Amino acid sequence: MFANYMRLRMKQSFLPAFVLLLLLPATQLLHSCANIIPPSGGPKDSLPPVLVSAVPRDSALHFNSDKIVITFDEYVTLDNAQQNLIVSPVPKNAPQVSGKLRTITVKLRDSLEANTTYSINFGHAIKDVNEGNVAKQLTYVFSTGSYIDSNYLEGRVLVAQTGKVDTTLIAVLHQNLNDTAIYKNTPRYYARIDGSGNFRFAHLPAETFSLFIIPDDYSKKYDDSTKLFAFADSNITVSTHTPSVTMYAYQEYKEGPKTKSTTTNSGNNNPNKKKDKDKEKEEDKRLKITGTSLAGGEQDLLGNLQISFNRPLRNFDSTAFVLTDTGYKPLAKQPSVSWSDTTATKLTLRYSWQVGTQLKLIIKDKAVTDSADMNLYRTDTLPFVTKKEAAYGSIKLHFEKIDYAKNPVLLITQNDKTVDSVFIKQKEWFRRLFNPGDYELKILYDTNADSVWTPGQYWLSTTRRQPELIVPATPAKISVRANWDNEWDVSPGDPFEAHGPDGKRKAGAGMGAGKGGGIGSGKLPGKSL
Numbered sequence: 001m002f003a004n005y006m007r008l009r010m011k012q013s014f015l016p017a018f019v020l021l022l023l024l025p026a027t028q029l030l031h032s033c034a035n036i037i038p039p040s041g042g043p044k045d046s047l048p049p050v051l052v053s054a055v056p057r058d059s060a061l062h063f064n065s066d067k068i069v070i071t072f073d074e075y076v077t078l079d080n081a082q083q084n085l086i087v088s089p090v091p092k093n094a095p096q097v098s099g100k101l102r103t104i105t106v107k108l109r110d111s112l113e114a115n116t117t118y119s120i121n122f123g124h125a126i127k128d129v130n131e132g133n134v135a136k137q138l139t140y141v142f143s144t145g146s147y148i149d150s151n152y153l154e155g156r157v158l159v160a161q162t163g164k165v166d167t168t169l170i171a172v173l174h175q176n177l178n179d180t181a182i183y184k185n186t187p188r189y190y191a192r193i194d195g196s197g198n199f200r201f202a203h204l205p206a207e208t209f210s211l212f213i214i215p216d217d218y219s220k221k222y223d224d225s226t227k228l229f230a231f232a233d234s235n236i237t238v239s240t241h242t243p244s245v246t247m248y249a250y251q252e253y254k255e256g257p258k259t260k261s262t263t264t265n266s267g268n269n270n271p272n273k274k275k276d277k278d279k280e281k282e283e284d285k286r287l288k289i290t291g292t293s294l295a296g297g298e299q300d301l302l303g304n305l306q307i308s309f310n311r312p313l314r315n316f317d318s319t320a321f322v323l324t325d326t327g328y329k330p331l332a333k334q335p336s337v338s339w340s341d342t343t344a345t346k347l348t349l350r351y352s353w354q355v356g357t358q359l360k361l362i363i364k365d366k367a368v369t370d371s372a373d374m375n376l377y378r379t380d381t382l383p384f385v386t387k388k389e390a391a392y393g394s395i396k397l398h399f400e401k402i403d404y405a406k407n408p409v410l411l412i413t414q415n416d417k418t419v420d421s422v423f424i425k426q427k428e429w430f431r432r433l434f435n436p437g438d439y440e441l442k443i444l445y446d447t448n449a450d451s452v453w454t455p456g457q458y459w460l461s462t463t464r465r466q467p468e469l470i471v472p473a474t475p476a477k478i479s480v481r482a483n484w485d486n487e488w489d490v491s492p493g494d495p496f497e498a499h500g501p502d503g504k505r506k507a508g509a510g511m512g513a514g515k516g517g518g519i520g521s522g523k524l525p526g527k528s529l
């Protein structure tokens with residue numbers, strides 16, 4: 001009896017739990033229906049959304065709709081649609097673009113011109129929901145006439161002064177052929193510049209245009225000659241076989257100097273200040289040396305010695321900078337002293353340094369004077385040693401395929417700063433001492449032979465002039481090793497070949513190897529200067 005009772009109790013207690021287990025999957029199913037969750041597991045989706053249909057259809061003729069609905073094979077979303085969208089010809093009012101589930105809707109807000117081919121390029125605006133794969137450069141085309149224009153214009157552009165690609169620039173076409181159209185009128189067409197410097201206008205009418213390169217943020221009108229800019233030498237009539245154009249952007253005028261606020265030291269005239277504050281201010285008023293260009297107490301044989309001060313100087317006395325040996329005996333020849341820059345806080349000492357020499361620089365207290373007629377607190381002595389020859393490498397370059405009629409100048413740069421320049425007049429160039437490190441080689445075609453890069457000229461002048469061109473050399477990069485004879489064959493490179501689709505330098509445009517299979521060949525045998 002008791003056993004039957006217990007079995008009955010167990011059965012009764014089991015029933016609610018059993019029902020709960022049955023209801024749990026159903027509850028989860030209802031919850032999953034309320035929240036769309038992408039499936040997990042399996043290979044990652046790397047395919048971009050695929051266009052399934054468009055209403056009206058793509059490449060439609062006699063187009064007369066004000067709305068376009070594009071459907072994809074998966075759920076899509078929009079990313080910076082207005083920044084990515086390019087409508088050609090350029091409308092007065094940008095279309096309204098929206099997305100929902102698998103569709104993208106474009107609402108046109110301008111009346112369309114008769115017998116005109118239009119294109120809508122979405123750039124990188126459309127991507128799938130799950131993985132963010134982009135339907136790159138998707139273009140929808142239609143015509144209000146009886147045919148689609150098939151004329152095109154393509155080209156490439158680099159920054160003339162650096163030989164690099166700038167993807168913040170855009171190419172624009174003006175129907176108005178006057179010189180003033182660039183800053184008075186909105187472009188008729190514009191195209192993006194990719195990471196390799198290429199641009200392409202498609203579906204153009206068979207007409208004549210003026211072509212310019214301008215910053216993207218000036219897509220409506222351009223009126224700033226301090227920004228990058230390029231122009232075609234002549235107007236271009238487009239066809240189905242328009243020759244490709246090459247353009248070089250330049251900055252015609254530098255930006256004006258930024259005004260810095262200045263304050264005048266009021267000195268020590270406030271009687272209400274505490275004595276300790278007065279003392280601190282008195283110490284702050286002292287003119288001090290704040291640093292030098294010495295690295296670890298060593299002076300570069302190829303460089304100048306720079307001295308920095310805590311305040312702008314009014315004048316200096318070059319005779320109060322005395323270079324001596326370790327016994328404080330002044331050297332027969334003394335360094336020249338000059339301002340380093342317009343801040344008046346730095347002085348440069350130029351001298352023909354000798355290898356591995358211990359020296360002392362005595363800076364007398366009256367050597368410098370600031371605007372408050374203050375001098376240094378005391379005479380300072382700066383001990384240092386010049387570098388040894390083994391700290392440098394020699395460099396020899398053999399020039400090939402050089403057009404000497406273009407006045408070529410080799411530019412050796414580091415971190416975008418020119419550290420040396422060479423007029424290429426012979427087939428070889430040798431420098432006995434060169435600082436070790438990684439460098440870029442470029443060639444300037446110095447058209448006007450003035451030793452410096454000259455920008456183009458378009459604004460405020462009746463004479464148009466293209467900028468002088470700087471191209472990367474081959475090899476584009478070299479590595480100079482200390483205590484080595486470094487040697488390379490150098491020739492002009494194709495500036496566009498140096499860039500991949502992402503704008504970065506290709507692997508083949510990397511570090512050049514010195515002759516003999518290494519970066520350099522043979523140690524320096526301790527020669528004297």
